[in-house]
Every structure is written in C-alpha cells, then in structure tokens.
Amino acid sequence: MTAIEVRKVSKSYPLSNSQWTRFRHALASRAAAAQGIRALEDVSFSVKKGEAFGIIGANGSGKSTLLQIIAGILQPTAGSVEVHGRLSALLELGSGFSPEFTGRQNVYLNGSILGLSTEEVEERFETIERFAAIGDFIDQPIRTYSTGMVLRLAFAVVAHVDPEILIVDEALAVGDIAFRQRCMRRIHDLRAGGATILFVSHETGDVKAFCERCVWLENGRVRALGESDEVIAGYLSATVQRERARDAADHPRPVAAPALQGPLRQVNGTHRYGTRHAEVCGAELTAPSGEPLRNWTGGAGATLRVSFRVLAPLASPIAGFLVRNAKGETIFGSNTTRENYPLPEMLPGEVHAVDFHWVLPPLASGKYSVSVAVSEGDLEDFVVCDYVEDAIVIEAPELGTSEHPTSEHPTQPRGYLRLHCPSVTLQRE
Numbered sequence: 001m002t003a004i005e006v007r008k009v010s011k012s013y014p015l016s017n018s019q020w021t022r023f024r025h026a027l028a029s030r031a032a033a034a035q036g037i038r039a040l041e042d043v044s045f046s047v048k049k050g051e052a053f054g055i056i057g058a059n060g061s062g063k064s065t066l067l068q069i070i071a072g073i074l075q076p077t078a079g080s081v082e083v084h085g086r087l088s089a090l091l092e093l094g095s096g097f098s099p100e101f102t103g104r105q106n107v108y109l110n111g112s113i114l115g116l117s118t119e120e121v122e123e124r125f126e127t128i129e130r131f132a133a134i135g136d137f138i139d140q141p142i143r144t145y146s147t148g149m150v151l152r153l154a155f156a157v158v159a160h161v162d163p164e165i166l167i168v169d170e171a172l173a174v175g176d177i178a179f180r181q182r183c184m185r186r187i188h189d190l191r192a193g194g195a196t197i198l199f200v201s202h203e204t205g206d207v208k209a210f211c212e213r214c215v216w217l218e219n220g221r222v223r224a225l226g227e228s229d230e231v232i233a234g235y236l237s238a239t240v241q242r243e244r245a246r247d248a249a250d251h252p253r254p255v256a257a258p259a260l261q262g263p264l265r266q267v268n269g270t271h272r273y274g275t276r277h278a279e280v281c282g283a284e285l286t287a288p289s290g291e292p293l294r295n296w297t298g299g300a301g302a303t304l305r306v307s308f309r310v311l312a313p314l315a316s317p318i319a320g321f322l323v324r325n326a327k328g329e330t331i332f333g334s335n336t337t338r339e340n341y342p343l344p345e346m347l348p349g350e351v352h353a354v355d356f357h358w359v360l361p362p363l364a365s366g367k368y369s370v371s372v373a374v375s376e377g378d379l380e381d382f383v384v385c386d387y388v389e390d391a392i393v394i395e396a397p398e399l400g401t402s403e404h405p406t407s408e409h410p411t412q413p414r415g416y417l418r419l420h421c422p423s424v425t426l427q428r429e
Contacts, residue, residue, distance in 0.1 A: 002084065003165055003196040004047040004070060009079035011040040011065055011220075039065045040220045043079070052197040054207035054214030054228060056235055062220040063200050067169050070198065085164030085196065088114055090155055099143040103134065103153050106142055110157045124160050131182070132156040152179060159186045166190055167198045184210075184329075204232045209328035233271040240273050240384055267388050269371070274386035278314060278346075278374045282307030282353070283391040285370060296396040298362025307353040308374045308386065314346040318375045318382060319354040324390075326367045337379055365398045 014037075040062045047053040055063050068074040070081055071089040096113055097106045107128055111121035129138055132152040137145060145153075158166065166187070187210070191197055201207055207214055208228050216224040216235050223238075224231045267283050285293045288301045306319050320335025336343050336354060346352065369390040375382045 001049045002046050002082075003049045003051070004053075004084075004198065005082040006043060006045050006066075006070070007080050007082075009040055009043045009066070009069060009076045009081060010038065011062075011069060011074065012077045013037045013039060038220055040069075040076070043215075043217070043220075043222055045215050045222070045225055047196060047198065049085070049196055050191070050194050051213070052191055052199060052211045054211035055198065055200045055217065056202075056204060056207055056214055056232065057217035057223075058239070060219075061217040063217055064169060066217070067167055067198070067200060071167060083165065086115060086162070087165040087167065088158040088161055088163035089167035090158045090169065097142050097150065097154065100141055102141055103132075103138040103145070106153070107157055110154075111161060114158070114161045114163075116161055128153075128156045128160050131160065131186070148179070155183055155186075159183070159190065163190070163195055165196045165198065167200075169200045204236060205322075205324070205328060205330050208232050209324075209330075229270070233273070236271075236387075237273040240275060267372075267391050269388040269391045271389040272387065274373075274384045276386060277312040277376060277383075278308050278310050278317065278385040280306065280308045280372055280374055280386045280388050280391070281351070283370070283372045283388065285392050285394060293394060296360055296363055296368060296394050298360055298396075300360050302358045302360050304356040304358065304370065304372075304392075305353055306356070306372045306374070307351065310346045310348055310350045310352070312348055314376050314385070316376055316378060317343045317346050317352075317385075318377065319343065319352075320373050320375070321356060322371045322373075324369050324371065325363075331363065331368070332361070335373075335375075363396045365396050367393060367395050369393050 043062070043066060045053075055066065057063050065074065067089065069076050070083065071087060072083075096110050098109065101109065104125075107125060108118065108121050111124070112118070116124075132138070132149075132155075134145075134149050134152055137149060138153075142150065142153075168187070184206075187197060187199075197210070199207060199211055211228050213226060214228045214231050215222055216231050218238075224234055267280050282305065284305045286303050286305070287293050288303070293302055304321055306321065308319065310317075318335050318337045320333065320338075322333035323331045325331055334356065343352075343354070370392040371387065371389045372391045373387040374385045376385055377383055
C-alpha cells in the first residue's frame, strides 16, 4: 500500500516581497500563481507504507518546500499530494513551540496539534521527558533553552505520538553524537513497528544507511529517483564535478599525470569520485607484525596505510578514512588534519603514504568496511580529490569466539564508538 503519493507537484512564489503581492498570489488562480519564482517543478514519486525514503539535494533544491507541502503546511501551485496515515513532522527547529510556555506546556500543546488528547499526552509524558533528558528545564520557558535542548524536546514529542508517517528534515544535524544515536535508534524502532519514514539530510551516509530508496532534487526538479546507493553515488559525483569546475575557474592550473615508478596496488571500491587532483593507489589494514589483518578483534593493534599519487599541486592535502558497518552507518573515522598532523605541500608526480595507528575498539559481529580518501583544504572548506568507498572489507567474529573473547571485549552500542586517537606518520615512497 502507498503511504505518500506526490503527483506532478510544482510550487512558485511571487517575485515581489510586499505583503499585498503575496496575499494576491495566494488568492490567484493556479495559472496566474505559476508566474513567480519556481521552487518545485513537476515533482512525482510515491512512498510505500513501512518504507524509509530519503530526499537529498543541495541547499535551495526544494527539499524543505516539498516536505512542507507533504506535511500540509504549504499548498502546491500545481499537482497534488495524498497522505494516508497520521503524520508527525520535525521540520524547522522548534516550530509549533511557544517561547513563553514551559517545556511541559509545549509538550501538551504540540501533542494536541498532532492529534492526541490530554489523557494520551499524559500517558506518554514521562517517556517524552526521559527521552528529551533536559532535567529541570522542562518547567522553564522555551526561550531559555539552548538550540540543542529545543531539538531534544521537539524530537521527543514527534517520535512518541505513535506516528504512522514520520518526517525528519535536517533537524538532527544540530544534536550531539549521543543524542543523534538515540534519535536514530528511535527511528529504527518506529520503522520496525511499521511506520513510514521520510528522511532528509545532507549526511548522505545516514541516508544510504537508513533508506532503501531516495529522490535527488536539483533546482526544484527530480534529477534521479531509485535505489539509494545509485542515486547518492550520482549526487556525490555531480557535487564534486561542480566544485571542480568552480575551483578550475577560480584557480586555473594544469593537471599533469605523472609516469609512476614501481608497482602500486589497484584499489577497488563500491563507489569512487573526486577531482582527481590526487588519486588513492593503495589501502592496507595490517596487524603490528605487518601481516594483513583478517579479523577485527577488539583491543588489538592495527595500522591503516593510505597511499596516493599527486596529479596536480596540493597546497593543503588531507588523508583520511571512515569505518562503517554493514548497514552503512559510520562507526568512526579521522584524518590527518583532525589528528593535528598537517601534511606538507605536494607536487605532481609525488607518491605518498600515510599510516594511521589504531587500537581496534570492540564491535558487534558482522562485516565492516573502511573507506579512504585524499582531499585538499581544511576541516571547514575542502575539496575531495579521490574517495574510495569500501576500499577494505573486514569481519568482526562472534562475541565469545577465540578470536573475540567476551570477557575482554564487552558489547558496545552499535554505531557509537570512540577511536583511540591514532598517531600518523608520513612516508614518501
């Protein structure tokens, strides 16, 4: 059965910012209203009951406008939307909250807006308060809350009204890691109970891990619709190409492919993208003895070597990695800049290797992958030169086996583990 059906939806806004123009625009016929700025144009897709469906796209692509139309906050200029089931939406942070009301009063207010009676809110209040974990602030006005506290309370409410359809729009991006993991576990619980999830995030790893299908919006139009892996790979590739073109326009420079000396291992992965100003040519995970690491055993030492060749001048190179579980959820990751090990400027023709030394954290049994990358810039502003997804695949044995003794390696929460601060060594080959 279908939970959400979006048919040829378009949305336009008036060119003028005056209130009178906006009022006339709202009352105009659809044909007349369509003359303004187009935020969405001819968007169509459907979401099945119980499905987790993602929406991705750059800022200004129309994601939030689309969600507001689905939630019934906005009316489309053209097209239609059908929603089958009780819907809860976490769109703009704190929307629906009165700043002068206390947190407790806002829980009851939002519960009534979402269709619950006072008695039903009363039954859920203790669970909501415990999930939000804001302590005595529950009886303080919302205007005294931090951004994170508003998010905690807002998510706690929408996630505990037993929604049949839950919409989450970027709000989790402002939460700390522990709260994000708690939210994701709650979303997984809702989905296991049959809820339909509409998930919007710039964290494509979260979308890939959680959603089977997604739609990619670009300039208000559907650029791609299908399996998450394929759509996200196309989106990331297009993003890198766009940044590459912008970088070339701002800083034109020749790219010369060097003649490499010596054998280099071919690196394969599920997806690969980047500007190719540098190229990953090796990725190895080894034990302290130097032998390839075959099993992930908590407490053991390991070294990840990332080798790359330089194809264009790099002023501020960065090498890094991500470890993900079989669901695609990020377990941990790091890079040379985050570890306070700045790499020197590099020239075309050079080949470098960076070693990350770990103490492996204990993980739940299953397959894990290591993705590696080389970039240029800093933590706030960087361009991906080459990213190889799932360059290495390794397995953690069952807890209690000889390779993974239970007494030494207690179970850890999946998806929230700390890296034991690796050291980094630079080697020129």
